[in-house]
Structure formats: C-alpha cells, structure tokens
Amino acid sequence: MAEGKGFWNRILHVDLSQGNIRVESPGEVFFRTYIGGGCLGAYYLLKYAPPGCDPLSGENVLVLAPSVATGSPVPGTGRHSAVAKSPLTGGIAASEAGGYWGMELKRAGFDAVVITGRAEYPVYLWITDGRCEIRDARPYWGKETGEVQELIREELGDGLIQVLLIGPAGEKGVRFANLASGTKNFHGRGGLGAVMGAKNLKAVAVRGHQEVRFADKEGLIALARDFAQHFRENANLSTLSEYGTAGYVLPQNEVGGLPTRNFQSGSFEGAEAISGERLKETYLIGQEGCYACPVRCKRVVASEEPYRVDPLYGGPEYETLAALGSYLGIDDLGAIIKMNELCNRYGLDSISLGGALAWAMECVEKGIIDRAEVGMDLVFGSAEAAMAMVEKIVAREGFGDILAEGAWRAARRYGKKALDLVVHAKGQEFPAHEPRLKRSLALAYATVPKGADHCSSEHDVAIAPDASDAIFQAISPLGILERLPLTSLNAPKVRFYYITQQMFSLYDTLAICLFVCPPIRYFSFDQLVELVNAATGWNTSLLELFWVGERKTNLCRAFNAREGIDAASEALPPRMYEPLRGGPTDGLRVDREEFEKAMALYFEMAGWTPKGVPTRGKLEALGLGWVAEELKQTRAL
Numbered sequence: 112m113a114e115g116k117g118f119w120n121r122i123l124h125v126d127l128s129q130g131n132i133r134v135e136s137p138g139e140v141f142f143r144t145y146i147g148g149g150c151l152g153a154y155y156l157l158k159y160a161p162p163g164c165d166p167l168s169g170e171n172v173l174v175l176a177p178s179v180a181t182g183s184p185v186p187g188t189g190r191h192s193a194v195a196k197s198p199l200t201g202g203i204a205a206s207e208a209g210g211y212w213g214m215e216l217k218r219a220g221f222d223a224v225v226i227t228g229r230a231e232y233p234v235y236l237w238i239t240d241g242r243c244e245i246r247d248a249r250p251y252w253g254k255e256t257g258e259v260q261e262l263i264r265e266e267l268g269d270g271l272i273q274v275l276l277i278g279p280a281g282e283k284g285v286r287f288a289n290l291a292s293g294t295k296n297f298h299g300r301g302g303l304g305a306v307m308g309a310k311n312l313k314a315v316a317v318r319g320h321q322e323v324r325f326a327d328k329e330g331l332i333a334l335a336r337d338f339a340q341h342f343r344e345n346a347n348l349s350t351l352s353e354y355g356t357a358g359y360v361l362p363q364n365e366v367g368g369l370p371t372r373n374f375q376s377g378s379f380e381g382a383e384a385i386s387g388e389r390l391k392e393t394y395l396i397g398q399e400g401c402y403a404c405p406v407r408c409k410r411v412v413a414s415e416e417p418y419r420v421d422p423l424y425g426g427p428e429y430e431t432l433a434a435l436g437s438y439l440g441i442d443d444l445g446a447i448i449k450m451n452e453l454c455n456r457y458g459l460d461s462i463s464l465g466g467a468l469a470w471a472m473e474c475v476e477k478g479i480i481d482r483a484e485v486g487m488d489l490v491f492g493s494a495e496a497a498m499a500m501v502e503k504i505v506a507r508e509g510f511g512d513i514l515a516e517g518a519w520r521a522a523r524r525y526g527k528k529a530l531d532l533v534v535h536a537k538g539q540e541f542p543a544h545e546p547r548l549k550r551s552l553a554l555a556y557a558t559v560p561k562g563a564d565h566c567s568s569e570h571d572v573a574i575a576p577d578a579s580d581a582i583f584q585a586i587s588p589l590g591i592l593e594r595l596p597l598t599s600l601n602a603p604k605v606r607f608y609y610i611t612q613q614m615f616s617l618y619d620t621l622a623i624c625l626f627v628c629p630p631i632r633y634f635s636f637d638q639l640v641e642l643v644n645a646a647t648g649w650n651t652s653l654l655e656l657f658w659v660g661e662r663k664t665n666l667c668r669a670f671n672a673r674e675g676i677d678a679a680s681e682a683l684p685p686r687m688y689e690p691l692r693g694g695p696t697d698g699l700r701v702d703r704e705e706f707e708k709a710m711a712l713y714f715e716m717a718g719w720t721p722k723g724v725p726t727r728g729k730l731e732a733l734g735l736g737w738v739a740e741e742l743k744q745t746r747a748l
C-alpha cells in the first residue's frame with residue numbers, strides 16, 4: 112500500500128522469540144485514527160499483549176512510536192513514545208522522550224516499531240533505511256548506557272547512529288528502570304527499561320538517510336521560522352531556555368509547592384542551594400536540546416570535586432533536583448548532580464528513585480524499618496547514604512534489592528504503617544508537583560492510566576486568578592472561560608482537568624513536546640491544527656484532534672480495565688489527606704469527600720461507568736467498537 116504524507120505506511124514488527132521481522136502497511140485511515148505516539152502504542156498493546164500477561168516476560172509488547180509530525184522542522188516534534196505494560200503499576204506505561212531517535216526512525220523509513228517475544232540471549236536491533244537486523248548484544252550486557260552507545264556506533268561504523276538503550280538497572284529488572292534515548296533523554300516512568308531487559312533486548316539503534324515527505328514543507332518551515340523568531344517573547348520559554356526546568360525550583364518553593372521530606376512539607380530550607388540559578392553559577396557547562404528545537408532546555412553539567420560528574424550524561428531537570436534533593440532533605444547540589452549522572456549511567460528513573468528513597472528515609476526515622484536491616488544510616492539529609500543506596504538498588508543487593516521493587520511493593524513487607532507512608536498512585540511514586548496546592552493534580556495523579564504523572568493535563572496555574580491574560584486567552588478556544596483558585600476541585604475544575612487531559616493526550620499522540628504547546632507556551636491550538644495539516648495534507652480540525660486525544664485516553668483506560676485496574680485502584684495516598692507543614696501552604700490538605708465527588712463526576716464527564724471503565728457508547732463514539740468487544744470478552748465491561 113502506498114505511503115502517505117508525513118507517514119511511510121510502514122510499521123516494523125519484530126518477534127524476538129522467533130527472530131521474525133515483518134512490515135505492516137495499515138493505510139491512511141489507520142494513521143488518521145491513531146496518528147502515532149501513545150495512541151498508536153496503546154492500540155498495539157491492546158491488540159497484541161495477552162490479558163494478564165507478566166510485564167517482565169516475553170508476552171509483554173513494547174511499542175516505540177514517533178508520529179506523522181516527526182521529522183518536520185517544527186520545534187518540539189522531535190520526540191517519540193514508548194508504550195508497554197508497566198512492571199511498576201501493572202497497567203499501561205506510556206512515556207515520551209526527546210532527543211533525535213524518533214526523527215532518525217522516520218528517516219530510516221518506519222513509522223513505529225512493535226516488539227514482541229523474548230530473545231534467547233541478549234540482542235539489539237539495527238534499523239536503517241528500510242531494513243532491520245537482530246544482532247548479538249552479549250558483549251554489551253552488563254555495561255552502562257554511555258559505553259554501549261559508543262560501542263554500538265563503533266561496531267556499525269557511524270557516529271551519528273541514535274541508540275535507544277537500557278543500562279544495568281533494566282537488565283536486573285529494577286521496576287523503575289528507564290529507557291534511555293542516548294545518554295541525555297529518557298522514557299523515565301513506568302519501568303520501561305525493565306520491560307526491555309526482560310526481552311533480552313539491550314538496544315534499538317537507528318540511522319536513516321531518507322527524507323520524510325510532508326504535504327506542505329513551506330507551511331512547516333513558516334511555523335518553525337515563526338517559533339525561532341518569537342519564542343523568547345514568551346516568558347515561560349525564555350526562562351526555560353535560560354535555566355531549563357531547573358528554573359522551577361525557586362518559584363515552586365516560594366508558593367509552598369516543592370515536595371520536601373517525603374511530601375511532609377512544601378517548603379524546603381535548602382531550595383536556594385539546589386536551584387537552577389545556583390546550578391548555572393556552579394556546575395553548568397552548556398545546554399542542549401532536541402531535534403529542530405532552538406529552546407535547548409536540557410542542561411549539561413560537569414564536576415571534578417567533590418564528585419566526578421561526566422557531562423556525557425547531561426544535567427538534572429526540576430523533577431530530579433526535587434526528587435533527589437528536597438524529597439530527601441538533601442541540599443548538596445554536587446551530590447545531586449552525581450546521583451543524576453548515576454541514574455543516567457545505570458538507567459534509573461530519578462523520580463521513582465527519589466520517591467522510594469524518601470519513603471525509606473521516613474520509615475527509618477520513624478523506626479518502622481530497622482537501621483540494621485538497611486545497612487546504612489539512610490536518613491533525611493544524608494547524601495552519602497542515598498548515593499550508596501543507588502549502587503545497591505542497581506546491583507539488587509541487600510535492602511537495595513527490596514527498594515528495586517519500587518516503594519509500594521517494598522512497603523508491603525513492612526505492614527500498614529509503612530504502606531501509609533508511600534506517596535504513590537497505582538504503585539508509581541509521585542512527581543514533584545504538589546496536589547494539595549494544585550488541586551486538579553490530585554485527580555490527575557489518581558486517575559491517569561499510567562499512574563501519578565504531571566504531564567498528562569494542564570496545571571491549575573493556567574486558569575488561576577492571577578494567570579496572565581495571554582494564557583487565559585490561549586486556553587479559551589477549548590471553552591474554558593472561568594478563572595479558578597489553585598485549590599478548588601469543584602465541577603468547573605474537574606471540567607478543566609477533563610478537557611486539558613484530552614489535549615495533553617493529543618500532544619503525546621503527536622509526539623510533540625508540551626513545552627511548545629498551548630496554552631502556557633508557544634503555539635496556539637490553531638497552529639497545532641496547521642502543523643498536522645501541513646505534515647499530512649489532511650483537512651483536520653481542533654474537533655477531530657480532540658477526539659484523537661480522547662481516543663488515546665480511552666485506549667489506555669480500556670487496557671487498564673482489562674488488566675483489572677479500575678476506580679478501586681485509583682486512591683490517593685493517605686499523605687494527601689494530611690496537612691502540609693510549614694511555609695505558605697501550611698495546613699493545606701485534600702478534602703476526602705470533595706475528592707471522591709470529583710472523581711465520580713470526572714467518570715461521568717468522560718462517559719465511563721462508576722468504576723471508571725469506558726462504556727460501549729463512548730468507545731463506539733470514538734470509533735473503538737473493537738475495544739468494547741475486547742472488554743466484554745475479558746469481562747471488564
């Protein structure tokens with residue numbers, strides 16, 4: 112079947128058990144329906160992963176997918192999604208990474224890679240110009256990410272090969288192992304590195320020389336030019352360019368939203384010392400970015416003393432500074448950048464690592480876990496112990512072996528008191544945005560199919576009473592016309608969450624960076640529509656794209672329902688009902704009754720059952736009748 116504009120009509124399927132490779136051409140209607148990224152990934156996961164499969168087995172399916180916009184010159188379109196069943200949550204893991212890999216896969220002539228089965232021994236995939244080979248990775252097993260990237264480039268004789276790979280953490284089945292796109296970009300959340308490790312798959316190397324054909328190249332160039340000329344006029348993007356997301360540390364702390372000591376407080380006395388501003392004055396040596404993006408928000412740091420930090424592994428983002436800093440009561444920036452480097456070398460998600468360490472520190476301090484069992488003085492503020500525990504987690508040694516299971520699984524060994532201190536949703540540790548302050552995130556963290564996530568909907572600040580008129584104007588095409596306090600969780604706030612969740616779901620489907628997307632940053636909703644039309648030649652609209660976003664949300668939700676994850680598993684952790692202590696948010700907590708009402712209303716808005724399962728009517732409206740059948744057969748509906 113013929114290729115389209117913006118897509119090759121070529122999905123690469125690799126069965127590692129049989130060593131089979133085939134190419135599927137599903138046609139234009141398929142691409143217009145599922146587009147790419149997380150939506151396309153969720154489609155193949157539902158189709159191919161058997162119900163109830165063990166995520167750490169060959170039965171799991173790993174989908175790597177850019178979109179119809181990837182490879183265009185428009186900033187933010189250089190990303191791709193990775194989707195599989197999560198070993199951390201048991202539901203869907205869908206995580207996006209920046210860099211160059213997605214663009215390179217498109218140039219190699221493929222729209223996505225669907226990987227099934229498990230190889231007999233460690234292998235890697237080599238994909239180039241319409242071809243794919245399964246190659247021996249035994250010499251690379253056990254090695255760190257940076258070394259393997261170099262060795263694969265040497266073996267294949269091309270320094271421009273983009274390598275998606277796992278480190279030792281993924282090989283050892285650490286449930287929060289990440290999947291690295293090179294050494295500076297990551298599919299951090301959900302344990303996708305462990306999924307690849309369980310498949311005996313060390314890496315997916317790609318290199319392409321084919322130009323992706325788009326419908327209106329001039330239109331795409333005009334969008335890119337407009338962005339490059341004006342993005343600095345947007346205050347958010349100009350700060351992002353100067354400090355990276357590390358620039359959020361101080362503003363978050365000022366409003367009492369910087370999670371501190373396992374989310375006991377929103378104010379950290381050491382915030383200044385771990386801020387983006389301090390990073391710039393001390394360890395920063397450069398900044399980098401993703402394909403075609405002039406923002407270059409990625410940090411590059413280096414240090415010789417007190418810890419040697421290799422700039423090959425980039426630098427910490429806001430989430431990492433918080434998770435390995437304020438979560439742990441650590442204000443030693445040198446130690447944090449070293450731990451960030453270790454995460455990137457070994458292939459660990461820094462957010463879950465910080466969440467697990469913070470939980471363990473509180474348990475040790477409260478005498479719930481014995482210090483002798485931990486084998487070191489793992490208490491708040493101890494950078495030395497935190498760093499030593501990273502090594503033990505990756506080696507799966509002693510207490511590190513327990514923490515490698517993630518905080519929620521680890522806590523089950525120690526009883527209710529320990530479980531009550533885990534700050535998680537569906538087993539995934541919370542990211543560094545405080546739901547007791549930005550209250551729609553309480554609903555988001557609990558109900559997002561992939562577990563607690565801060566990139567799945569717009570944050571409450573966009574429509575806060577003091578939000579800028581420009582942002583408020585930018586969000587109005589979605590019919591969001593009312594300003595609301597950060598801490599409200601009333602019906603209009605639930606509606607704000609529902610609507611923006613579908614748009615963020617679309618961003619993941621287009622594999623576009625949310626830092627260039629409306630309403631807070633650069634492009635308008637009209638320009639997003641323009642982008643898709645210029646890439647594909649379709650006559651799409653904001654309405655059709657909104658449906659695509661909803662389609663992805665419902666596919667993910669349906670997958671979870673099929674795996675037995677529904678409203679019953681979507682609780683907030685007890686800590687969210689406890690008051691924050693100290694600073695501007697002192698005393699703030701989630702009201703249980705208000706939260707439960709909001710969750711029930713959200714399910715009704717979405718057209719789901721009271722258990723949060725998509726109804727047949729909703730699925731048929733989205734053109735997903737086949738999913739309703741699947742849910743019926745597995746008795747999820």
Ligand code: SF4
Nearest residue numbers: 187400401404408624
């Ligand atoms: S804003 Fe940052 S993360 Fe987003 S595409 Fe640009 S460089 Fe990458």
